[in-house]
Amino acid sequence: MAKKNVSYVCTECGWSGGKWYGRCPECGQWGTIEEFHEAPAPAGSRTPAPGRTSRTAVSLPNVQSAAQPITAIDTDSVNRLGTGFEEFDRVLGGGIVPGSVVLIAGEPGIGKSTLLLETAGNIAKTNTSGTVLYISGEESQAQVRLRASRINAVEENLLLASTTDLSTVLGLIETVKPKLAIVDSAQTIVSQDVDGISGGSTQVREVASALIDTAKSLDVPVLLVGHVTKDGTIAGPRTLEHLVDVVCQFEGESQTALRLLRAVKNRFGPTDEVGCFDMSGIGIEEVRDPAGLFLSSQSEPVEGTCVTFTLDGHRSLPVEVQALVTNSVLPTPRRAVNGVDSNRIAMLVAVLYRHGGISLLQNDLYISTIAGGTAKEPSCDLAIVAALASAALSRPIDRNTCAVGEISLTGQVRPVPRLEYRLREAARLGFTKAIVPVTQKPLHVDGMQLVTASTLKDALHALGLNKKRSR
Structure with missing residues (x-):
């Protein structure tokens, strides 16, 4: 042995x-x-020592022909495989590259298996000449079949297998040679050639290496599901993320149906694209225009609300910030936040008192966003302060007005990156007025009135929320 x-x-x-x-x-x-x-290397696969010959050694002419000039390599024949989801394809850079290995990671129950099973059904429906192989190490074939029936992913050329043995998985891929292979998940597959428990770093590393070798040699793309640890990182050795071609994070809050797919690593496309999906009882549906998800349906202006625009990759998303200010009966006023940074709220309240003349130091403050949106980007500072001032003064802000800008400790309204891109999205959604910082290059957006403010006091005055501080 x-x-x-x-x-x-x-x-x-x-x-x-x-x-x-x-x-x-x-x-x-x-x-x-x-x-x-x-694992021991197969017999005859090792390179012979100098001076020795081997019948399995590659001849010198074949070795020389393996290297080609980069200008002679044809890339036009590489056809990406569409997933059936435009949002998924955009995150991947236009589709799945043949022979690539894509790692999909996320929290338990977030919808990773549902997304990939529905993707398998879409590809099997559009590619009737080939097959799609779905290998599950967590569920039986009957369980996967029930989920496929619920999300309408039952196709004749969609093959299901349930196994946890790595040799069986590799044998299925080599025998079937599918258009796409899905392995759910990397932590449940076990190799008999190495020691270690299922899901351990030794096993995960061996499984990933074997699947990558098979995908490259057979030119079969593989979608690999990965678990995450309690702190949100991908389980297994760090080399797992280095070995695969694409690493995607599937994120979302358990209280909402919104799911976000973002690429952390992508050898074939950008890493700043974000795909939006909606989890429902019949599966996962893509949200091509998620703007309406983060805005309330109220048409009349309401005090304590202000809309801003954040950037998530190449996508600009509106976020509605809501604030409630009440008199405190506690020695230490309460600060409750949702979707915003609590430390930044404390800073903005102090700046609002010092440079805006509105004191909220002795009030209970409640700040939240709509539908699980996040306003943690510095560009949301102006909207947060505007919502707090509106709630404190009981003066509503017009529904067609938005505010974008970062606030410094000196009360200055600082520029934010890609401001024009945010404002064009605001104009598309029907906003007619925006409070923005002063920029070096004059901005012009059709259909929008841009009011520049260099200080917090100017911004509050433009919103009709200015008030002198009492001595």
């Missing part, structure tokens, strides 16, 4: 060595070094 090579691998940074350490010499983390047993 061939002797297995033993090495020690850091699950955090991927460092490897021949000796165990309590602390990783590379990244300095404690308790991350684990023992790794490398």
Whole structure:
């Protein structure tokens, strides 16, 4: 029996060595070094030593022909595989590249398996000449079939398999040679050639390496589901993210149906694209224009509300900030926030008192956003302050007015990146007036009145919320 090579691998940074350490010499983390047993190489696959010959060794002419000039390599024949979701395709850079390995990670129950099963059904429906292989290590075939019936993903050329053995998974992919292979998940597949429990760093690394080799050699794209740890990082060794071609995070709040898919790593496209999806009882539906999800349906102006526009990748999204100001009966006033940064709220309240003349230091403050939107970007400062001032003075802000700008500790309204892009989206949604910071280059957006403000006092005056501080 061939002797297995033993090495020690850091699950955090991927460092490897021949000796165990309590602390990783590379990244300095404690308790991350684990023992790794490398699988023995197949007979005849090793390169012969100098001076020796081997019948399996590659001849010299073949080695020379393996390297080609970069100008002679044809890329026109690479056809991306559409997923059936325009949002998914945009995040991937236009579709799935043949032979690529895409890792989809997310919290338990967020909808990873549903998204990929519905994607498998879409591809199987549009590509009747080929097959799609869905391999589940977590559910039986009957369970996957029930979920496929619920989301209308039952197709004749969609093949289901339920196994946790890596050799069986690789054998299925080599035999079927599908248009797309989906493995759910990397933490449930076990290799018999290496030691370690299911989901451990040793097993996950071996499974990922084997699937990547198979995908590259057969030119079959693989969608791989990955679990996350309690702190939100992808489970398994850090090298897993380095090995795969694309890493996507599937995010969302359990209280809302909105799901966001963003690319953390992408060798074939941008990493700042975001796809929006809506989780429903019949599956996952893409949201091509999510602007209406983050705005309330009230047509009349209401005190304590202001709309701003944030950037999530290349997409500009409106966020409605709502604030409620009440008299406090507690020694320490209450601050309750949802969708905004609590530390930044404390800073903005102090700036509003010092440079805006509105004191909220002794009031209970409640600040929230609509439909799970987030207003943690510095460009949302002006809208947050406007909502607080509107609630404190009981003066509503016009529904067709938005505010975009960062506020400094000196009360200055600072410029934000890609302001014109945000304002064009605001004009598309029907906003006719915007309070914006002073920019070096004059801005002009058709259909919008742009009111520039260099200080917080100017911005409050433009919104009709100015008030002198009482001495």
